[in-house]
Amino acid sequence: MKISGRLIVLEGPDGVGRTSHARLLSQRLEAQGVATANFGLARSALISEHIEANSGQLHNFGPRTRALLYATDMWDQVVHHIQPALDAGFVVVADRFSFTPIIRESVRGTSKDWLNGLYASAPDPDIVIVLDAGPRRILHRVIYTDGIAELKGYESGMDLGHSNIPTVSFIHYQKLLRNKFKQLAKENSFPIVSTKGTFEYTHEEIWKHVEPVVTDLIVKSTS
Amino acid sequence: MKSKEPSGAGILIAVEGLDGSGKSTQAHLLVQWLRALGAPVHHTEWNSSPMVKSATKEGKKNQRLVPETFHYIHAADFADRWERQIQPLLAVGGVVICDRYKFTAMARDGARGINKERIEMTYSFARDPDLTLYFEVDPEVSLSRIMKGRPNLKYYESGMDMGWTDDPIESYKKLQGRMREIYGKIADSGRMVKIDSNLGIAEIQKNVRKIISDSIDLSNVTLIEADDRRAEIHHYDDSTRMRYISPEGYTVLRHGVDED
Numbered sequence: 033m034k035i036s037g038r039l040i041v042l043e044g045p046d047g048v049g050r051t052s053h054a055r056l057l058s059q060r061l062e063a064q065g066v067a068t069a070n071f072g073l074a075r076s077a078l079i080s081e082h083i084e085a086n087s088g089q090l091h092n093f094g095p096r097t098r099a100l101l102y103a104t105d106m107w108d109q110v111v112h113h114i115q116p117a118l119d120a121g122f123v124v125v126a127d128r129f130s131f132t133p134i135i136r137e138s139v140r141g142t143s144k145d146w147l148n149g150l151y152a153s154a155p156d157p158d159i160v161i162v163l164d165a166g167p168r169r170i171l172h173r174v175i176y177t178d179g180i181a182e183l184k185g186y187e188s189g190m191d192l193g194h195s196n197i198p199t200v201s202f203i204h205y206q207k208l209l210r211n212k213f214k215q216l217a218k219e220n221s222f223p224i225v226s227t228k229g230t231f232e233y234t235h236e237e238i239w240k241h242v243e244p245v246v247t248d249l250i251v252k253s254t255s
Numbered sequence: 256m257k258s259k260e261p262s263g264a265g266i267l268i269a270v271e272g273l274d275g276s277g278k279s280t281q282a283h284l285l286v287q288w289l290r291a292l293g294a295p296v297h298h299t300e301w302n303s304s305p306m307v308k309s310a311t312k313e314g315k316k317n318q319r320l321v322p323e324t325f326h327y328i329h330a331a332d333f334a335d336r337w338e339r340q341i342q343p344l345l346a347v348g349g350v351v352i353c354d355r356y357k358f359t360a361m362a363r364d365g366a367r368g369i370n371k372e373r374i375e376m377t378y379s380f381a382r383d384p385d386l387t388l389y390f391e392v393d394p395e396v397s398l399s400r401i402m403k404g405r406p407n408l409k410y411y412e413s414g415m416d417m418g419w420t421d422d423p424i425e426s427y428k429k430l431q432g433r434m435r436e437i438y439g440k441i442a443d444s445g446r447m448v449k450i451d452s453n454l455g456i457a458e459i460q461k462n463v464r465k466i467i468s469d470s471i472d473l474s475n476v477t478l479i480e481a482d483d484r485r486a487e488i489h490h491y492d493d494s495t496r497m498r499y500i501s502p503e504g505y506t507v508l509r510h511g512v513d514e515d
Contacts, residue, residue, distance in 0.1 A: 082310040094338030100331035
């Protein structure tokens with residue numbers, strides 16, 4: 033099947049600004065006449081409700097079950113939503129793709145080959161941009177926006193047993209994730225964009241990478 | 256040096272076969288036998304993880320499942336049972352009886368066009384059982400058993416999702432035929448032991464017990480002492496499910512969850 037659309041993936045840990053940037057990116061593309069569709073983890077009609085309704089339970093699942101549920105979720109969206117959109121020429125902006133579920137479970141000791149295999153025949157992204165910020169900066173953002181009480185067990189990596197103190201565990205866990213994301217970017221030549229600067233600056237940095245990928249789809253101004 | 260701790264190996268036995276092959280009835284009888292011997296035994300059925308099962312049920316009801324998601328969601332269900340039931344009991348040297356194992360995925364997902372290597376890879380965390388019994392039954396026998404038990408065939412059960420034909424029975428036969436072929440190859444490769452399931456229940460069970468006695472060394476299993484079994488037996492009496500063996504000799508009230 034010929035893919036006429038584009039798949040643009042923003043990756044990075046929680047709190048790095050991914051979701052906000054994915055939204056702004058979609059808006060900018062649509063403003064330029066490019067039809068977009070969205071993808072996000074745990075948003076499938078098949079199991080998102082079950083994942084949300086049981087999110088506590090989900091994180092209590094073993095790593096393999098969790099990985100397979102995320103794979104099911106992704107495949108449901110790919111089959112019913114992403115692939116049809118790509119075939120119809122849409123630009124799909126993915127707020128994370130297969131990389132986060134793979135990284136999250138591989139830091140917990142699940143075989144990377146096995147995890148990669150679950151996504152082996154998924155559509156190939158046209159570009160993957162890894163958003164990056166330091167663990168402490170991300171912690172500050174979480175504290176400022178959601179409050180420290182929102183530091184949850186799984187998102188803080190409490191299950192890794194590094195520390196019983198959520199903030200300490202969080203920073204440790206973010207370091208592990210950050211290293212994995214950097215390694216991923218290096219191995220695949222994915223660009224890394226720091227979200228350290230202003231929101232607008234970061235957006236422009238992202239756009240620099242996106243524009244060449246979608247340039248033929250942009251409706252040129254006639255003025 | 257001998258450790259007092261359980262070896263950790265445990266014994267894993269699986270039953271496989273087409274719908275209506277009688278494997279669930281036989282698995283149930285097998286579990287009862289092992290329990291009577293005092294073995295720490297656990298019985299787990301395909302598609303029975305509490306949370307995953309509810310999602311699978313939704314997906315089937317809405318006819319939303321396609322071969323890929325059918326594959327992954329059943330694997331998630333299995334993984335959950337592997338991580339919470341099968342592996343934990345094996346780790347302390349217990350006996351686990353699986354009513355359907357990864358060979359079911361190979362047959363069902365394979366019949367739906369999922370690549371064999373893909374299926375093996377997804378399930379690679381689960382080792383092959385110490386013994387897998389494949390209940391081989393003539394197509395007419397299994398079909399008549401299935402058709403007697405229920406008014407009509409369900410959408411995925413009959414493979415209607417594949418769009419092969421509009422006739423559920425024809426579709427069901429085609430799916431079963433493909434599964435039989437895959438099962439046959441797996442059995443021929445030596446990963447499953449064939450059992451003639453065209454016989455009566457007691458006769459089949461006799462053969463099952465013989466094969467197990469011949470090929471599985473139960474002497475390493477630490478039996479639960481009689482006094483420690485009492486609470487368990489009491490508990491079990493409360494949860495015993497109603498079963499009825501019809502004159503034709505098959506279970507009418509199915510205790511398995513099986514395919515919806």
